[in-house]
Amino acid sequence: MTDDASLLPGRLLRRAGPPEKLEAFTGVEVHDPRLEEVLAADAEPVILYQFTLHGEGLVWDAPNGRLAWSDVPNRRLLGWHPDGRVEVLIDNTQFMNGNALGADGALVHCEHGRRCISRSDGRGGATPIVTHYEGRRLNSPNDVTVAADGAIWFTDPTFGILMPNQGSLVEPELDHRSVYRFDPATGALRRMADFEQPNGLFFSPDGRILYVSDTARSLGEIIGGHEKDTHEIVAFDVGPDGTLSNRRFFLRTDHGYPDGFAVDARGWVWSTSGDGIQIYAPDRTKLGFFPTPATPSNCCFGGSDMKRLFVAATDYLLAIDLR
Template sequence: MSEDRTLSPGRMLRRPGRPGKIDGFTCVEVHDPRLAAVLSPDAEWDVLYTFTLHGEGTVWDTPRDRLVWSDVPNRRLLAWYPDGRVEVAIDNTQFMNGNALGADGYLVHCEHGRRCISRSDGDGRPEPIITHYDGKRLNSPNDVTVAADGALWFTDPIFGILMPNQGSIVDPDLDHRSVYRFDPRDGSLRRMADFEQPNGLFFSPDGRRLYVSDTARSLGEIIGGHERDTHEILVFDVAADGTLSNRRLFCRTDHGYPDGFAVDERGWVWTTAGDGIHIYAPDGVRLGFIPTPATPSNCAFGGPGPQRLFVAATSYLLSIKLMT
């Protein structure tokens, strides 16, 4: 019997249209005049979508002119288009979390369910490309970024194997939580550094620094307590071969913990925290703060025309326009 495709769900989640606004939004806090040249104190969030359970993994998908992000518990990769519509890009995912745009134009995904890094064209079935390290299954890859040489760097904490709404409950095969570097050219996978619970990661514009957030504090929300209260972003120097050195503290957030973050062309770090987006200069000076209506988990730059900052904040997809 042939499949009745008329019973299949549609892809459209929001029709084209203007974004909404947040009632009672206070203001952007500008703590340094450098930020005032980039982000107006009067800027407001555009509300692009409001129906995710836990939005994550924002990335501007340049070849397809759209913003894609994950709704982890709903097992969907979503896409927002400049005309305002939102569609399901990939349905029935294996609890995708972080996403990145590969050097070849394909999307790269972190999957909790299959505990792997996968690759897709953003509409078809993702194919796993990294599943094991040293013969053992990965924990639950969380976030991924792409270096200038095309190598994939990703974090591998255990969050996705502790929460049934974001994966499944299993014991880890590995006795460490690490950052890895995968070279698509030769298929080599290197363990670059270990952490309590590595989370977000991003390179500086020149590729000579790597920032990594370590968020063991969040385990307290999952298992009701944890002996480590790590809630910080660390920074490393990066050698030409990718080797990391000079590990040091970059910042700690006052509220919650830094989850995903993005680094702009100035080298500024725009990081999520419990109360919104915090902006830091490369020397660690806090430049300003943008409150969000819900706890944000990741952010990305992109958009047609004037650059925007896109933020996934629990049920919201938000964007705010930048001036330069």
């Protein structure tokens, strides 16, 4: 008789070893001299892994010294280690997408399948912590970030209930697509702002500005056409109680749309676009750009000194080192 444990799939996806060179990289475009102080014009991305179907939701898992990210259609949460190993952290997920590190050191996840926000230790199953708003199921939480006070902020578009390969076909129970703030201490869930299709979100270093991308344009790729062409990042001022005000346009990428993005310690916004990563100063000056071999969906800073930018670009996990 076969032991059930012997039938479990393996967890190792890449053995320890150096990264691979990215061939035919055309270089970093420097549009403002401030960028050269941070990212050298001759810097080159490297390939850390190349076998995801749709990589998303990167987060530097500092307590465990690794990068965690989702392969949404493959229903896996993956982990990259500094020695080059890649392993499955959680298998058979419910279409996890965005991930963040909670104030308690646990991982927080967006799930399309269960249409919820969940948490885990990155080694086993995830426990749902937000599933409904005012008694109705969430749409399909997409991206998540954690504020300095420990509150969990997330976007809730309908992408995951429109794409069978990233969730399932379900009629939404809510008549809005919104950004929410969840307080783990009290269990309070607040609807903070509405969008056509909210996607990525991130705070400025001081927590006083919240950036949110709206990518309704991407519905044209999903359902073969859509009347809304929104493809931008907007900014809000954040009050002491988390209230949002002064909604304003921040950027629109040159190509494609701004999916996920990261904000560094200087307040610079590093945004995905149709063909690479675009970098903007808080005053909306475009600082530069570097191309990726496939369309990127998200990025994050990590490493022991937080000076490495990780990029998920379809099947690639890339990294580029800053000065």
